[in-house]
Amino acid sequence: MATKQSGAIGRPRGFDTDQALERAMLVFWELGYEGAGLATLTEAMGISTTSMYAAFGNKEELFRKALERYTEGPSAYLTRALEEPTAFGVATAILEGAVRATTGPTHPHGCMGVQAALAVGASGRGPRDLLIAWRNDGHFRVRERFQRAVDDGDLPPQADPDLLARYVATLTFGIAVQAASGVDRDELQAMADTALRVWPPA
Amino acid sequence: MATKQSGAIGRPRGFDTDQALERAMLVFWELGYEGAGLATLTEAMGISTTSMYAAFGNKEELFRKALERYTEGPSAYLTRALEEPTAFGVATAILEGAVRATTGPTHPHGCMGVQAALAVGASGRGPRDLLIAWRNDGHFRVRERFQRAVDDGDLPPQADPDLLARYVATLTFGIAVQAASGVDRDELQAMADTALRVWPPA
DNA sequence: CTAGTTCTGTATCGATCGATACAGAACTAG
């Protein structure tokens, strides 16, 4: 990945890879994997299809890299949330992060990890399975954090970390679907506040 | 819609319209609007594209009719749930219905109304907007039912019907997303039971 | 300068997309 390296051999790239990937991410986020055609993608990226293939491999690889960027960008709230000192703080930060990430004014509404490839034809199996793994990974990380909370005495000993993580994930994904339907930030945040009024729910 | 009518003029239809629509619904449910190509649809329906166009108009019309069938079939639990005598009963029935409808062994996992067209390209705008309206309609009906519960004294006077309906909808859609990811019925039902342990949450 | 390497732009590939033209089959009415 040694781009822009001085002393590199050959004609230098005429565009900013990071910026192109950012724009591709936004297109996938808004239109989904199958809804985003190469023409739409490359136009948004400001490059030709040839340059896209040279830089990213193919459409599926581009999607993978866009998802990585999404994880480290708009979805980074999850990692930060897991560092909250209490399980309640973790749950609160996750839901608030989800509301903010799915209703922002500067990007598509909804969550790329939920809407980009929920149901797809044959050509989208790879990306769909990738997103399933992505969502499961989020669940696992939250569950581990809640297990630690039980071990620490922050959550009561009879609390079920898997169940609580499942509950938080359910709310998060539900928020994403509704954000994609146009439900606004305030209403979703109020809903999240209501849900968190009882913690832990079990 | 006068099919099978004795005395009808012209060559009679060589296939069962209801059965063909049922099969189309299952394909849309599993593959989404853009993921379901005409070739896949007509093969599953057991008819040629010509017959499909003659009977249903075009792909988008076929999708509309498939969604109606979904509403009256797999999604009919919502209408039944709204007839429960208490708001708690309504919420319980909705979540249980959602779990069952999205994890059944005889049909695709997930909810057709959530996954069929969350994110789409230009050709899927119609179906996507149709599904947004479909989801909103569900929310409105639940909200009205909860408003009645407040009026009846079943819910406390300070309860917010919109917020409670939003909460139930969030859980329902979250369940749908996770069912599509392969989370099994028992786990989702346990999660729903946990969430309902406190009612109303506000 | 030349040789070697990499990127870009144009032009186009075969495959699939949704959709339709058209001839013939299958029915009713008389």
Place this chain on the structure above:
DNA sequence: CTAGTTCTGTATCGATCGATACAGAACTAG
């Protein structure tokens, strides 16, 4: 029987899909 109507099967339409061939541009190394 004939005339009129509707459905079916084949064959194919233009448009778009993701992807690539190829020539030339733009760089480094020597």
